[in-house]
Amino acid sequence: MTPSLTQPRQWLKITIQTDPALTDAIEDFMMGISDAGVELTVDQPGETTLIHGYFDKSRSDQAETEGIIRQLTGHLQELAEIFEVSVPRLTTTFIEDEDWSATWKEHFKPFAIIPGLVIAPTWEEYHGKENEKVIVMDPGMAFGTGHHATTSLSLELLRDALGGCSAISVLDVGTGTGILGMAAALFGASRVMAIDNDPEAVSAASANSVRNSLQGIMEVAGTPLSSLSGPYSLVIANIVHDVLLELAPDLARLTADGGQLILSGILSGPQVTSIVSFFTKLGFSLKRQEQQKEWEALLFTKG
Numbered sequence: 443m444t445p446s447l448t449q450p451r452q453w454l455k456i457t458i459q460t461d462p463a464l465t466d467a468i469e470d471f472m473m474g475i476s477d478a479g480v481e482l483t484v485d486q487p488g489e490t491t492l493i494h495g496y497f498d499k500s501r502s503d504q505a506e507t508e509g510i511i512r513q514l515t516g517h518l519q520e521l522a523e524i525f526e527v528s529v530p531r532l533t534t535t536f537i538e539d540e541d542w543s544a545t546w547k548e549h550f551k552p553f554a555i556i557p558g559l560v561i562a563p564t565w566e567e568y569h570g571k572e573n574e575k576v577i578v579m580d581p582g583m584a585f586g587t588g589h590h591a592t593t594s595l596s597l598e599l600l601r602d603a604l605g606g607c608s609a610i611s612v613l614d615v616g617t618g619t620g621i622l623g624m625a626a627a628l629f630g631a632s633r634v635m636a637i638d639n640d641p642e643a644v645s646a647a648s649a650n651s652v653r654n655s656l657q658g659i660m661e662v663a664g665t666p667l668s669s670l671s672g673p674y675s676l677v678i679a680n681i682v683h684d685v686l687l688e689l690a691p692d693l694a695r696l697t698a699d700g701g702q703l704i705l706s707g708i709l710s711g712p713q714v715t716s717i718v719s720f721f722t723k724l725g726f727s728l729k730r731q732e733q734q735k736e737w738e739a740l741l742f743t744k745g
Contacts, residue, residue, distance in 0.1 A: 452500035460530035595739035620647030673698035706739035
């Protein structure tokens with residue numbers, strides 16, 4: 443029997459030891475330099491902070507790995523000069539799937555992602571308080587535990603957009619582990635379609651939907667956005683600026699007339715201006731925007 447040539451999946455783990463003043467800036471930069479996605483955990487052992495980033499890269503992705511490290515190293519030096527602190531120390535290693543999962547079990551604890559909504563991992567017992575909604579989940583090999591600012595910003599707009607409405611259909615584009623789709627179901631949506639082009643994400647989101655008894659409301663699939671037929675009362679996409687522009691025609695097509703569109707994963711400044719201008723030309727009106735650190739989420743209405 444011929445041995446399998448398939449190599450175990452690996453992750454590039456980057457650990458940065460830094461002055462706490464640089465933590466937010468480093469986290470945001472790490473989130474922005476890799477289309478593959480990155481999850482971050484933060485340890486605070488004392489006067490310095492340890493930031494652990496996990497990139498979907500293996501040893502065979504040498505050019506991309508070197509590019510990520512080069513960008514990070516240059517940015518860390520610039521930040522140190524601006525904040526007048528010591529240059530952060532960066533170390534790298536490659537870890538297997540199993541080690542990545544074990545690491546997350548150490549760092550992922552129940553937390554309130556927005557007031558009234560708690561994210562709890564499957565391995566931590568948590569009992570919700572009165573009027574508190576709880577999403578129990580396992581990230582699996584997919585990215586998205588809800589810790590990043592773009593997720594909480596999206597959830598704030600999502601909850602308000604669904605408030606007091608019934609028979610609302612929601613499309614969650616790039617669902618990841620399914621947090622936004624599950625939240626939409628908990629906030630009152632009657633039907634949720636959650637899609638992702640990563641099979642690991644589809645698997646994780648599907649399992650999480652069943653785990654929270656939401657499979658009757660929420661469907662998870664790897665269906666391409668261009669293949670979907672709508673319209674949906676509410677479309678939400680928490681991705682990145684350039685991808686949002688690429689998907690814009692389909693996002694517009696799938697949003698019902700008079701419906702709502704939530705976009706996140708956008709940096710404050712030129713990216714927000716670009717998104718607003720582009721979607722305004724497609725017939726949308728900006729109704730609300732929320733900001734947390736350097737990230738923003740935008741709520742549009744169509745027509």
